[in-house]
Amino acid sequence: MATTITTTNPYNNAPLKTYALNTNKEIALILEQAQTTQHKWQATKIKVRTKLLKKLKHALLNEKETLGSLVTQEMGKPISQSIAEIEKCAWLCDFYRKNTEDFLADALIKTDAHESFISYDPLGVILGVMPWNYPFWQVFRFAVPTLMAGNTTLLKHASNVTGCALAIQQLFETAGFPKGCLQTVLADHQQVENLIEDHRVKAVSLTGSELAGRKIAEIAGRNLKKCVLELGGNNACIVLADADLNTHLDTMVSARMQNTGQSCIAAKRFIVEAPIYEAFLEKFKHKVAELKIGDPNDPDTQIGVMARIDLAETLQKQVEESVKLGATIAYGNTRKEAFYQPTILTNVSSEMPVFNEETFGPVAAIIKAENAQEAYALNAATRFGLGTMVFTENTHAALNNTDYIEDGAYFINDMVKSDPRLPFGGTKASGYGRELSQEGIFAFVNKKTVYLK
The missing domain is CATH 3.40.309.10 (Aldehyde Dehydrogenase; Chain A, domain 2)
Known part of the structure; x- marks a missing residue:
């Protein structure tokens, strides 16, 4: 069984960097950090959470050429499109900075009660299994609304864009997100399955192939966990x-x-x-x-x-x-x-x-x-x-x-x-669930009914 990942530039087949896969012990510590941080992060006021998105946006734009070059090296995207991808992530940050508080406001419902409303509470630690084709955008459209809802995230990225995965974690930490809000996990298939089965991981989001989606849905279903699947298209x-x-x-x-x-x-x-x-x-x-x-x-x-x-x-x-x-x-x-x-x-x-x-x-x-x-x-x-x-x-x-x-x-x-303003997702073999817009921030929340007589 492989214990390392080596990324390769597809344009010239030159090796880029070798990374060690996380051990089971390291993953256990990462998961423990995610859960500990989540309890504190959930108690953090929404205004404080969203202020960090402004810093994250500026970090993206300030480093867009460097980050775009990393995308191009690891998966071959033309550099102009790589930089545009980074800029789109910055746009998404701005969208949720402006709208999260309204999205998560309690929804008052008139009933026989003195007061009744829907409270939108985070689920906890959410695992994201992400693809290589848009290595920043796919992660940001999962992670930003999920974090703004008060969850913490674990990122299992495609192995050929491992450098991008680690750069994304660094961006969030540099912007001031507490350590543990977004952590990259360098894991094999069995370790990912173990994470989904762990009671501390509350849900999973996958963007990937139909085959991968069926496998993730099977594991999540066995463990009664919600998943969002954005799969293939024709x-x-x-x-x-x-x-x-x-x-x-x-x-x-x-x-x-x-x-x-x-x-x-x-x-x-x-x-x-x-x-x-x-x-x-x-x-x-x-x-x-x-x-x-x-x-x-x-x-x-x-x-x-x-x-x-x-x-x-x-x-x-x-x-x-x-x-x-x-x-x-x-x-x-x-x-x-x-x-x-x-x-x-x-x-x-x-x-x-x-x-x-x-x-x-x-x-x-x-x-x-x-x-x-x-x-x-x-x-x-x-x-x-x-x-x-x-x-x-x-x-x-x-x-x-x-x-x-x-x-x-x-x-x-x-x-x-x-x-960012519109829900995104598919039907049939293209998966289920929605990302982006208000739907994306609701993907991993408990829509809790509160009733006061």
Whole structure:
């Protein structure tokens, strides 16, 4: 069994740093610290908690180039996008700084009682199991509202972004959060399972694959613990015949290729109505061909490398299997180690991996629909339910279809994206529970009824 983690730069395969996994004894001490701190943190006034977010915001912005460089080194994100991720974390801090007190205010309910209300109390120590693709944003959108609610957090991050995990803990401590509010745990799978089963850990939040979500949910269910699961996605981008391609094509390309396609909410399937299909395909190919490919450290680079070689290999297999089943390579499809060229497939049908699986990389599957009704039906033909986007000039008709979209998000004339002000999460195989907004701060609280006769 491995006792160390070595991070690697996916652009040049150079090793970055080796870290020792925590021993069981060290994890026990970390958990004890989290519980001890939580009792004190819960008693800390909300105004005091939120003031620390201002310091955290400034720490992020002051160090955004250094932190962005760390993201780029560990998982290959183009540097301009890495810095933008840090800036988005700062925005989230500002949002909860301004809104936490209102979100957690007692909700007065008129009943037969002299006084009755709902009190929002923290659950205790919460475990976050986080992914590598947005190594700061995913953690911040879990940790900040969870901490503001009065909980403390344990962070089990993806091993290939261990440096980011430790940098995040340092940021919180530098900003003045009490030691124990957010602690990184360098643990293996068995140690994570042990943490979930420990009575002091009250709940778990996972952002990751469907497979990981099922495993975490199984362990949490056995132990009667709440979990929030933000899992994979197979989002469709519906392009109807009246869509304004000149206005929205850049957004459509970004919806698939941002973060080198490694996003749960990326547009994986482009379902295009027949009258506009040929025009869309040619314009889309042209835009994809214009993307600047290169060193992730170059500020002009838009497509760098995938985070690991094995991830690129998996994507290649999905494409190859789809081609065997009849798909056509319309553009791209070359791979070298962790680099995967932006790729477009046509003649895609529902039995192909690029239609019915999550493709976590820069591959766009283009599907022709005879009419809008078929386009919406193809959109729904997936076990995932994270988000749908539709591009059309008839926004009234698109809004009328809201009730027929089963996903956690429905964006009209824009790409699906996370926003601190809006709840974020999925349905079906994309998981359950919500992050961000007021829903995110309620994810790990006891909504306690208080009744005074």
